[in-house]
Amino acid sequence: MxxxxxxIRDRTARIGVIGLxxxxxxxxxxxxxxxxxVTGFDVDTSKVxxxxxxxxxxxxxxxxxxxGPVKAGRLRATTDMSHLRDMDVIDICVPTPLRKTKDPDLxxxxxxxxxxxxxxxxxxxxxxxSTTYPGTTDEVVQPALEEQGLKAGVDFHLAFSPERVDPGxxxxxxxxxxxxxxxxxPLSTQLACDLYGSIIETVVPVSSTQVAEMVKLLENTxxxxxxxxxxxxxxxxxxxxxxxxxxxxxxxxxxxxxMPFYPGPGLGGHCIPIDPFYLSWKARxxxxxxxxxxxAGHVNxxxxxxxxxxxxEALNSAKKAINGSRVHLFGVAYKKDVSDMRESPAxxxxxxxxxxxxxxxxxxxxxxxxxxxxxxxxxxxxxxxGDGIDCAVICTNHKVFNYEAIVxxxxxxxxxxxxxxxxxxxHVFRL
Ligand SMILES: NC(=O)c1ccc[n+]([C@@H]2O[C@H](COP(=O)([O-])OP(=O)(O)OC[C@H]3O[C@@H](n4cnc5c(N)ncnc54)[C@H](O)[C@@H]3O)[C@@H](O)[C@H]2O)c1
Numbered sequence: 001m002x003x004x005x006x007x008i009r010d011r012t013a014r015i016g017v018i019g020l021x022x023x024x025x026x027x028x029x030x031x032x033x034x035x036x037x038v039t040g041f042d043v044d045t046s047k048v049x050x051x052x053x054x055x056x057x058x059x060x061x062x063x064x065x066x067x068g069p070v071k072a073g074r075l076r077a078t079t080d081m082s083h084l085r086d087m088d089v090i091d092i093c094v095p096t097p098l099r100k101t102k103d104p105d106l107x108x109x110x111x112x113x114x115x116x117x118x119x120x121x122x123x124x125x126x127x128x129x130s131t132t133y134p135g136t137t138d139e140v141v142q143p144a145l146e147e148q149g150l151k152a153g154v155d156f157h158l159a160f161s162p163e164r165v166d167p168g169x170x171x172x173x174x175x176x177x178x179x180x181x182x183x184x185x186p187l188s189t190q191l192a193c194d195l196y197g198s199i200i201e202t203v204v205p206v207s208s209t210q211v212a213e214m215v216k217l218l219e220n221t222x223x224x225x226x227x228x229x230x231x232x233x234x235x236x237x238x239x240x241x242x243x244x245x246x247x248x249x250x251x252x253x254x255x256x257x258x259m260p261f262y263p264g265p266g267l268g269g270h271c272i273p274i275d276p277f278y279l280s281w282k283a284r285x286x287x288x289x290x291x292x293x294x295x296a297g298h299v300n301x302x303x304x305x306x307x308x309x310x311x312x313e314a315l316n317s318a319k320k321a322i323n324g325s326r327v328h329l330f331g332v333a334y335k336k337d338v339s340d341m342r343e344s345p346a347x348x349x350x351x352x353x354x355x356x357x358x359x360x361x362x363x364x365x366x367x368x369x370x371x372x373x374x375x376x377x378x379x380x381x382x383x384x385x386g387d388g389i390d391c392a393v394i395c396t397n398h399k400v401f402n403y404e405a406i407v408x409x410x411x412x413x414x415x416x417x418x419x420x421x422x423x424x425x426x427h428v429f430r431l
Contacts, residue, residue: 004088004125004157008194011035015195016087018112020047020077022270022340023129023163024093025058026174030199032069039087040077041115051077059339059366060167085119089127089195092116093163095270096130102277104133106140113144120150125157125191131216131275133282136160137209138184152184159183159192160209162216167269168338178202182212220275221293226261227272228296231303234263234431245418245430263431265395265416266303266345268334273300273343304348307393307416307431311353314391314412314429323357328389330382330406331396332364336417339366346395347372361385365400386410394419 007013017028020042032038054067069075094108137160152158161181179196183189193203237244252260267273280290332346363382370377392410397417414429
């Protein structure tokens with residue numbers, strides 16, 4: 001014990017990152033770039049092969065940032081979990097999805113923890129980064145790791161530190177986003193703070209793993225609830241024939257006490273639609289109903305149907321029905337300038353339109369193919385999208401689209417993101 005402190009200080013600590021996805025890869029690369037020896041562990045052989053070939057598959061991580069450390073021998077990836085024994089620090093960044101019942105699915109965390117447990121040795125620092133409900137680290141991870149006889153806080157160190165990376169965000173990166181850290185005891189907190197302090201500008205220690213776990217869920221619940229509120233305001237404003245976008249822009253001029261959130265076709269990604277339900281699930285175990293979370297979930301998940309209603313209204317204005325019309329989506333990723341399709345509302349919109357008999361196509365330079373139930377589509381280059389389309393729908397406001405050309409080219413345009421801000425035309429239908 002204690003040894004890992006010096007190793008972190010002089011950057012000789014060997015760091016293992018389990019799960020090389022949107023969270024784990026940027027973190028592994030950041031550690032390797034600042035001089036640590038890093039091994040990435042993943043069950044996906046294609047990701048492991050890509051890293052070992054010096055290539056990035058995550059848009060926010062530049063290939064040149066991978067190739068340098070790989071060539072220098074400071075970064076490698078493997079599927080062989082037995083190497084976890086050689087690590088001084090183990091950072092777990094595996095998925096935490098929901099089951100169909102909206103209950104937490106901790107199976108990836110449990111699997112990763114089992115792999116760590118099998119190789120655990122005295123002195124190691126284990127950190128969970130996956131977003132999860134308060135209590136996971138001390139109620140699930142700690143007892144599992146202790147099954148081999150080593151005691152947390154005595155023989156090995158254990159902490160939780162939520163990841164706040166925002167894919168596609170050019171303003172903030174792993175290095176510049178403050179990192180919250182909570183250990184099972186003061187030494188674990190201190191060691192994890194030392195570790196992150198060597199690659200991240202601001203580290204925020206908190207008093208426990210539960211606080212650190214809940215911080216992340218508060219942040220994402222805050223977003224889900226505010227997006228739910230503004231989506232409800234959008235539905236209301238539509239009924240009252242008021243332009244919600246103009247309302248939000250004008251409200252945003254208030255220099256205090258207001259923060260703009262924008263309506264849209266629905267929530268997507270791996271965090272906002274999912275994480276609040278980790279919190280409400282845990283609250284229910286404690287006899288508490290989270291009404292805001294449930295209500296926001298209800299409003300947000302109704303947005304794809306509202307978009308389809310607007311498409312119906314647009315087609316109706318041209319005496320057409322959804323059935324038999326050709327509808328083309330611009331953007332299917334869950335948010336602008338990323339390729340992530342997880343939980344994308346475009347999938348629900350495509351499905352609802354498909355069920356109503358629309359002929360579908362889409363353009364998304366970040367997403368070459370979509371396969372969803374019976375729907376199998378390939379992205380059409382933007383310039384070739386025009387012929388015979390009855391209605392274009394701006395589903396994701398990627399910067400690369402030529403919005404003026406879209407307005408000129410298509411007989412009807414439904415804009416779910418206010419991408420056509422400032423453009424007034426009779427054939428444009430906003431959310
Ligand atoms: N994507 C985001 O923007 C974001 C932001 C903040 C927090 N998070 C949280 O971070 C965690 C990871 O999310 P992500 O987006 O990086 O997921 P991801 O799906 O992009 O990556 C997870 C990786 O873990 C690997 N994996 C799964 N089980 C494994 C196992 N047993 N052993 C080794 N590797 C395994 C997968 O193959 C995959 O490469 C989740 O809890 C998520 O909620 C994500």
